[in-house]
Amino acid sequence: MAVRRGEVHALLGANGAGKSTLVKILAGVHPADHGVVHVDGRPISFQDPMDAMNVGISTVFQDPALIPDLTVRQNLQLSDIDEAAFTPWLTWFELEDLDLDALVRDLPLETLRMVDLGRALARDPQVLLLDEITAALTADQAERVFALLTEWREKGRAAVLITHRLAEVRRICDRATILRDGRNVALFEPNASPDATNGAATGTMFDVDEHDLVEAMLGAEVTELEERNESDSLSPHQPGSRSASDEVAFSVRGLTSGDVVRDVSFELRRGEILGLVALEGQGQERLFSLLSGDRSPSDGEIFVGGRQRRWSAPYDAVGDGVVLIPGDRLLALLPNLPVRQNLVVPLFSRIRQWLGLPADERQRVRNAIDRLSIDTRAASQVRRLSGGNQQKVAIGRWLVAGFRTLLCFDPTRGIDVQTKRETYALLRELAASGAAILLYTSELAEIPLVCDRVLIMHDGRFVEEQDAARATESSLLTAAHGLEVPA
Amino acid sequence: MSQAPLPAQAAAEPAGLAARAAARVAEHPTLALTGILAILVLATGFVEPNYLSVSGARNTLLQAAPLGILAGAQTILMLTGGIDLSVTMIATGSAYVAANQSPEGAVIAILLGILVGLVVGSANGVGVAVFRVNPLIMTLAMSGILLGLFTAWAQTILQGSTQMGPFIKLLGGGSFLGNRVPYSVVVWALIAGGLIWLLRRTGWGRLLYAIGDNEVAVRLAGVRVWQVRITAYIVAGVLGSISGILLGGRTGAVDLQLANAFLLPSVAAAVIGGTSIFGGVGGYTGTILGALILSVLNSMLTFLNVGQAIQQVVYGGIVLALAWGYAGLTRRA
Numbered sequence: 001m002a003v004r005r006g007e008v009h010a011l012l013g014a015n016g017a018g019k020s021t022l023v024k025i026l027a028g029v030h031p032a033d034h035g036v037v038h039v040d041g042r043p044i045s046f047q048d049p050m051d052a053m054n055v056g057i058s059t060v061f062q063d064p065a066l067i068p069d070l071t072v073r074q075n076l077q078l079s080d081i082d083e084a085a086f087t088p089w090l091t092w093f094e095l096e097d098l099d100l101d102a103l104v105r106d107l108p109l110e111t112l113r114m115v116d117l118g119r120a121l122a123r124d125p126q127v128l129l130l131d132e133i134t135a136a137l138t139a140d141q142a143e144r145v146f147a148l149l150t151e152w153r154e155k156g157r158a159a160v161l162i163t164h165r166l167a168e169v170r171r172i173c174d175r176a177t178i179l180r181d182g183r184n185v186a187l188f189e190p191n192a193s194p195d196a197t198n199g200a201a202t203g204t205m206f207d208v209d210e211h212d213l214v215e216a217m218l219g220a221e222v223t224e225l226e227e228r229n230e231s232d233s234l235s236p237h238q239p240g241s242r243s244a245s246d247e248v249a250f251s252v253r254g255l256t257s258g259d260v261v262r263d264v265s266f267e268l269r270r271g272e273i274l275g276l277v278a279l280e281g282q283g284q285e286r287l288f289s290l291l292s293g294d295r296s297p298s299d300g301e302i303f304v305g306g307r308q309r310r311w312s313a314p315y316d317a318v319g320d321g322v323v324l325i326p327g328d329r330l331l332a333l334l335p336n337l338p339v340r341q342n343l344v345v346p347l348f349s350r351i352r353q354w355l356g357l358p359a360d361e362r363q364r365v366r367n368a369i370d371r372l373s374i375d376t377r378a379a380s381q382v383r384r385l386s387g388g389n390q391q392k393v394a395i396g397r398w399l400v401a402g403f404r405t406l407l408c409f410d411p412t413r414g415i416d417v418q419t420k421r422e423t424y425a426l427l428r429e430l431a432a433s434g435a436a437i438l439l440y441t442s443e444l445a446e447i448p449l450v451c452d453r454v455l456i457m458h459d460g461r462f463v464e465e466q467d468a469a470r471a472t473e474s475s476l477l478t479a480a481h482g483l484e485v486p487a
Numbered sequence: 488m489s490q491a492p493l494p495a496q497a498a499a500e501p502a503g504l505a506a507r508a509a510a511r512v513a514e515h516p517t518l519a520l521t522g523i524l525a526i527l528v529l530a531t532g533f534v535e536p537n538y539l540s541v542s543g544a545r546n547t548l549l550q551a552a553p554l555g556i557l558a559g560a561q562t563i564l565m566l567t568g569g570i571d572l573s574v575t576m577i578a579t580g581s582a583y584v585a586a587n588q589s590p591e592g593a594v595i596a597i598l599l600g601i602l603v604g605l606v607v608g609s610a611n612g613v614g615v616a617v618f619r620v621n622p623l624i625m626t627l628a629m630s631g632i633l634l635g636l637f638t639a640w641a642q643t644i645l646q647g648s649t650q651m652g653p654f655i656k657l658l659g660g661g662s663f664l665g666n667r668v669p670y671s672v673v674v675w676a677l678i679a680g681g682l683i684w685l686l687r688r689t690g691w692g693r694l695l696y697a698i699g700d701n702e703v704a705v706r707l708a709g710v711r712v713w714q715v716r717i718t719a720y721i722v723a724g725v726l727g728s729i730s731g732i733l734l735g736g737r738t739g740a741v742d743l744q745l746a747n748a749f750l751l752p753s754v755a756a757a758v759i760g761g762t763s764i765f766g767g768v769g770g771y772t773g774t775i776l777g778a779l780i781l782s783v784l785n786s787m788l789t790f791l792n793v794g795q796a797i798q799q800v801v802y803g804g805i806v807l808a809l810a811w812g813y814a815g816l817t818r819r820a
Contacts (some may be wrong), residue, residue: 292707294706294707313706313711314706314707314708314709315706315709315710315711317709318708318709319709323709324707326707330701330704331703331704331707332704332707332708333701333704334696334697334700334701334704334705334767335700335701336700336767336768337696337697337700337767341693341696341697344690344693345693345694345697345704345705345708345710346708346709346710347690348690348691348693348694348710349708349709349710349711351714353690354689354690354691354694354718355689355690355691356688356689356690357688357689357690357693397708401709
């Protein structure tokens with residue numbers, strides 16, 4: 001990948017394609033295992049972020065890199081930034097009213113993003129790396145950033161922009177590099193001079209269709225994957241194996257939480273696995289915390305078995321048989337305790353269960369361990385188990401305790417292929433025995449394998465529903481970008 | 488970090504026996520503690536031969552019982568990642584109330600004394616679990632409040648008897664079977680049995696460990712964490728009361744400094760016994776040994792007759808060494 005002076009270069013790819021990792025390598029946060037970074041034609045090796053800054057690379061990371069308990073001014077002093085170089089940028093972003101003595105934790109996220117950006121600019125860099133800078137901004141703030149980038153380009157400086165918003169790419173980017181599974185697979189350029197340095201496919205920027213960008217993010221692997229699915233024991237095209245009944249187990253109407261989740265409605269039937277697909281940061285985390293009782297919605301209703309429920313804590317949701325397997329295993333596990341202690345926690349949610357243990361505690365634990373074939377060789381501390389086995393423990397907890405509706409947040413992220421397959425099979429088995437399952441996954445190939453229907457979420461809303469058996473990665477990713485799926 | 492294993496491995500070759508012994512000890516931490524206890528007892532016997540007798544053992548146990556019960560309160564709370572710095576003030580206050588009510592009879596005196604622990608424990612629990620006050624701050628502030636209240640009440644509503652009734656004196660300081668077995672040790676044994684059962688064989692015990700290890704996960708698993716925390720502080724408060732009443736019974740008369748000196752030892756006994764201040768790890772068996780070790784140490788330093796100042800320094804140093812050595816052992820596993 002080459003970034004020229006005077007260009008805004010888009011870096012695109014699906015979740016987990018390696019965009020943020022690449023940015024961190026370029027910013028000197030992570031060392032590169034192999035390969036060389038050239039700046040102005042000279043090879044440079046970065047030991048730490050200071051090295052990158054010294055050669056004129058300045059970065060705005062995906063999450064605010066400010067210390068919450070210090071004021072804005074103190075944060076600037078920490079990073080050795082001259083206030084005089086910083087404040088003009090605040091004016092540019094129409095934030096001249098910002099109180100530099102305000103605590104960072106008291107400022108809204110979008111302001112912090114602008115402070116982050118202003119701080120990066122105050123270093124007067126040659127190359128600006130922006131990781132999802134527009135995701136948290138309001139529309140007019142994003143406009144200011146675009147205006148900045150346009151001017152930036154004219155000054156002959158360079159910028160790399162990571163975004164999920166393809167319209168932005170078409171509007172302000174000169175070229176686009178597409179990453180997939182950590183490789184750059186395509187380069188889109190305005191004048192189709194074939195850039196053959198890495199033998200990647202090339203295209204043209206301005207008449208590039210957004211759908212072509214999506215196709216490039218998926219690449220040739222789509223067909224490969226679909227072939228693999230065909231030979232899989234869990235073939236997707238077996239309507240007979242699907243167990244959905246007509247009985248609605250769980251439904252929500254108009255669920256809203258601030259600007260993050262907006263007017264979400266759906267019905268989940270017994271025996272059904274309903275898929276949910278979204279790009280990062282489209283409100284899916286918040287939606288799951290609403291559905292599991294961890295947060296209360298600002299508006300909307302939740303129904304279990306047709307009756308409206310108001311939950312103030314996960315305790316209430318679990319009492320109604322609605323249970324969550326969190327995406328972050330740190331939220332599910334008791335890392336220093338044995339497998340058994342991890343599995344039995346929900347058995348004691350009520351005070352009357354506190355004195356004594358259920359007579360069949362051991363038996364239940366044994367059953368769950370056998371059913372999930374959890375490897376218990378390192379059972380004395382769950383943190384020593386492999387990621388896949390940890391995930392099994394997180395699932396097993398609810399096999400021990402029992403449930404009616406399962407909310408599964410990206411259960412197969414970062415686990416091995418074998419465990420993935422076991423997980424799919426288990427979910428289908430649970431559905432067949434009458435459970436209702438909502439499955440958010442970042443692995444689009446899972447959808448036709450496991451789900452009955454799939455909902456697509458974009459910018460806090462459900463934008464589309466597809467039949468999972470007919471959904472392709474390309475149709476899902478297109479819809480997830482908020483685009484119309486061609487008929 | 489990446490270079491650390493090399494020297495360690497090199498050292499393991501000649502010291503293979505020691506390493507194996509260390510690994511064995513790490514597997515059974517109570518063995519190591521029992522060993523330390525035995526060594527301390529023998530060392531004390533060396534200093535003062537009369538110590539190795541029934542009356543020596545009786546005196547050590549008499550000292551250890553109130554400390555062990557206080558340390559039980561700390562153990563429960565430390566398992567959840569909490570602590571109770573007001574536990575000695577609860578003990579003192581309970582003893583004060585029990586002494587004041589002694590003319591009304593032992594049953595009323597003891598029940599009203601325990602009521603102090605119930606009320607203060609509940610207040611601590613609500614502060615920590617509902618209002619999310621840091622346990623150190625909550626219980627430290629509570630300790631100050633209690634000291635103030637009891638100082639004022641000692642002149643007003645609690646004016647009168649500062650002498651414990653005969654039954655409480657017997658319970659705290661008396662012995663049976665020919666003056667061999669102290670009654671307070673029987674109380675301690677009953678409490679110890681109850682605590683070990685609670686921690687090992689009940690859902691509440693499971694939840695204490697779970698909350699100390701990862702509170703968020705326990706909440707998402709459908710547990711009302713605040714309920715567990717409040718009950719833990721209440722149990723700790725009641726244990727503080729019982730300990731204070733026994734201590735008051737032993738000394739016969741109460742004052743507002745009664746249990747002051749026990750605060751740090753109550754935490755130290757739990758830490759020496761292998762309970763982590765950060766929660767999730769530990770148990771009461773270790774705490775019992777920790778309380779015994781501290782009591783023997785105390786006797787030894789008294790017999791050495793080195794003066795209060797040196798005693799304090801040596802005591803603190805040994806506690807530090809034990810806690811540090813123990814932490815090192817268990818981390819290895």
